[in-house]
Amino acid sequence: MREQLRICHLYPDLLNLYGDRGNLQALLRRAVLRGIDCRIEPVTIGEHFDPDRYDLIFLGGGQDAEQNILREDFVSLKGEAVKYAVEADKVFLCICGGYQMMGTEYIEHDGTHLECLGAINVRTVGKKIRYIGDTVYETELVPDKPLLYGFENHSGRTYLGDGVKPLAKVVSGAGNNGEDQTEGAIYRNVYCTYSHGSFLPKNPQMTDFLLQRALEVQKGAPVTLDYLDTIDEDFARETIQTCKKT
Amino acid sequence: MNFRAAVAVRSARTVTAILRLFRRGATTLPGRVAIRICPDIIRQLADGETMITVTGTNGKTTTTHMISEMLENRGFTVITNVSGANLATGLASTLIEGLRIRKNARSSGKTVVHVLETDEAAFSKTAGSLMPRVAVVTNLFRDQLDRYGELSHTQAFLSRGLDEAADARILLNADDSLVASLAKGRENRVIFFGMDEAAMTRNTVTKAGTTGLGATTSDASYCQFCQTKYEYNARSFGHLGDFFCPSCGFSRTRPAFSVSYSEDNGEEGELSLSDVGFPVTLRYQEEEARIPLPIPGLHNFYNTLSAVAAVTLLGEILPGESKLSFSDAAASVSAVKPAFGRLEKIPVGDKSVCLLLVKNPVGLERALSFVSQAGDADGMYLLLNSNDADGKDISWIWDVDFESRAYPDKIFVSGERYGDMYLRLAYAGIDRDRITACPMELCGDLVDQALSSCGEGKCLYILPNYTAMLALREILVKRYGMKPFWK
Missing domain, CATH: 3.40.1190.10 (Mur-like, catalytic domain)
Structure with missing residues (x-):
């Protein structure tokens, strides 16, 4: 029987900043090319989120004004279901604003406290200066330990609390806070990063890792994905190395 | 105009004259000098x-x-x-x-x-x-x-x-x-x-995907x-x-x-x-x-x-x-002709090139829609740079719906971020044999190649972002004798 994978895209009409859609395309493509029946379902404000229905939940980044529109819905209406999914080991990919909102709190640069879900033990402090630019990370997470390439654009500084590990170590760029060389966060199967947009397309090993974890959790047993080349992705990665500026 | 403004104007004109002497476009520097001397210059003029x-x-x-x-x-x-x-x-x-x-x-x-x-x-x-x-x-x-x-x-x-x-x-x-x-x-x-x-x-409705990935943002x-x-x-x-x-x-x-x-x-x-x-x-x-x-x-x-x-x-x-x-x-x-780089069609021998500047997701989306409907399109050439004037972040190309349209058979890619654009096209399901990609240094040669494969009476559509367009324009001036943009 064909394997099935169901992805939930939370708040696609609000959390869709610069290229978040690319991460879903990457998951979809590398699943479909392996013959997996992969579906993406949008769930937005006011709609019911059924955590048992999904193998992978994607939460992107948004503009501040848009994030504030959904904050209450996320924390109050869907909060318990999201926390349940986290503790049930569902796979999450959370980017930038989505990452911050999964944490315990967000303090804006003027001291305003913004409510967050508290599904993972990280906190974020907003600053005026933004970190903007290409990034490179090292991670032990995926086989062969390839470098991960991304682009960050955030004013929040995120600090990891107990029980949470970084997703990667910063090689270039700012990462979580520009201080401790950590980038992103891992808690159970929740994977968070500040790299938005073309993060997964340029890091196919990471895409495959998430697909594999999602299938493993679904089956409750180890899974090996069919081999799939990375010719196109490698070409893009090589050109980043050669055209690297400042 | 007060005295200070008069000095500002004179200085700006001197700057313009010097820039012209070196055949440079004088579009912003004279104004910068004038504002420095007389911050109120715009109001006065x-x-x-x-x-x-x-x-x-x-x-x-x-x-x-x-x-x-x-x-x-x-x-x-x-x-x-x-x-x-x-x-x-x-x-x-x-x-x-x-x-x-x-x-x-x-x-x-x-x-x-x-x-x-x-x-x-x-x-x-x-x-x-x-x-x-x-x-x-x-x-x-x-x-x-x-x-x-x-x-x-x-x-x-x-x-x-x-x-x-x-x-x-x-x-x-x-x-x-x-x-x-x-x-x-x-x-x-x-x-x-x-x-x-x-x-x-009556506007074209994008085909609904079966996978659940929304067409556009x-x-x-x-x-x-x-x-x-x-x-x-x-x-x-x-x-x-x-x-x-x-x-x-x-x-x-x-x-x-x-x-x-x-x-x-x-x-x-x-x-x-x-x-x-x-x-x-x-x-x-x-x-x-x-x-x-x-x-x-x-x-x-x-x-x-x-x-x-x-x-x-x-x-x-x-x-x-x-x-x-x-x-x-x-x-x-109805007598108006296109502006600089905006659907500018330039004849080259028995073919033509058409420049469509693309700077943001909706602009690119419109340009792709345009090319896919153009009856004379024989080749599409995308160039992507990420200089300050373009925006450093090029991940917006992933916001654009490349998937739901048909393009000319041959697609060319250049610009400093040609790898990123190549990958975007590949992920849109375009066969890699249809795509020719090369670094920015060779973008002029790729124009030659694209034009030589373009049929008689047909048009090569070029979609650059801002600094890529400026660079490409200069190359087109040299190779094909087009007039420089500052006239």
Whole structure:
């Protein structure tokens, strides 16, 4: 029987900043090319989120004004279901604003406290200066330990609390806070990063890792994905190395 | 003009002369020097002049250019800024450059109008000095967020600028909720333009995906007054359409100026949206004008309409002006030729190249739609750079729906981020054998290659972002003898 994978895209009409859609395309493509029946379902404000229905939940980044529109819905209406999914080991990919909102709190640069879900033990402090630019990370997470390439654009500084590990170590760029060389966060199967947009397309090993974890959790047993080349992705990665500026 | 301003003007002219000596374009540096010497220079030079400003995310250059050509056709002397010199420095340069033109025109009894493309942030700073009589706001889309910040900030800039421009009649895009909401509190100064509601339903609807991945990303899904999700009776493109908020009642206003597809297609029945001369009908009050679209593409419905509206309003404002009625304006717009890099078609031997500048997701989406409908397309060439002027963040290419269209068989890719663009195309399901990709240093050679594989009478469509276009332009000037952009 064909394997099935169901992805939930939370708040696609609000959390869709610069290229978040690319991460879903990457998951979809590398699943479909392996013959997996992969579906993406949008769930937005006011709609019911059924955590048992999904193998992978994607939460992107948004503009501040848009994030504030959904904050209450996320924390109050869907909060318990999201926390349940986290503790049930569902796979999450959370980017930038989505990452911050999964944490315990967000303090804006003027001291305003913004409510967050508290599904993972990280906190974020907003600053005026933004970190903007290409990034490179090292991670032990995926086989062969390839470098991960991304682009960050955030004013929040995120600090990891107990029980949470970084997703990667910063090689270039700012990462979580520009201080401790950590980038992103891992808690159970929740994977968070500040790299938005073309993060997964340029890091196919990471895409495959998430697909594999999602299938493993679904089956409750180890899974090996069919081999799939990375010719196109490698070409893009090589050109980043050669055209690297400042 | 006070003494300080006079010194500023002299200095700017010296700078211009030096730049010209070295065959460099003098679009911003003279203005920068002048502002340094006399910070108030824009106000002093604009005082008493008739100004039209055009701001918004997309369509600024084309609309400004259309208004300028129409006014020139009607016998006016027009002072306008060139290609993208739309910050305070560029505006100051343009005003200084215009002083002599003004003098000459007045001595021969001609009326002078300034038509100024104004960057959104610069609009908030300069609108009070320019004091336009007509202020056009084209649309608001996400655009280089790493440079400009969030859309709500851009909207705030426009709002401040419109307050400063207290004498202006304001032309707003009715179909863009982010622009239409700027009418609040300024109702008596606002005139709307937009697409006819019935015409919207004829717009190409993107095929629905089976995978659940939304086709495109909307920039304004929720009402900015009450955060309820908008509903639409009909859509135009992007977030433009006949929107309404089911909760607070904020909704599209039926526009005074409207555009629709011409019902009677007549002899032009064979024309596609990507052809010059596609027939459209413009309406204002009881009047109606059927015209061939001077620059093709659905987005140019809006640009053409807003240009005609701006000229018509100017005619209503200027005392004793009889040459600028709605029908005069509509008649003169059809003769307009494309602006720099905006659907510019240049013949090369028995073929042609067509440049479509693409700077942001909706711009690229429109350009792709255009190429996929162009009957003469034989080759598409995408160039992507990530310099400061382009925005460092190129991940927006993933927001664009490449998937639901058919393209010319051969696709070429260059620019500093050619790998990223290549991957985007590959992920859109385009076979890698169809794509030729090369580094920016070789982008000129790739033009040669693309042209040699382009059939007789066919066109190579080139879609560069900003700095890629400037670089490519220089190469085209050298290799194919095109004229430099600063003339």
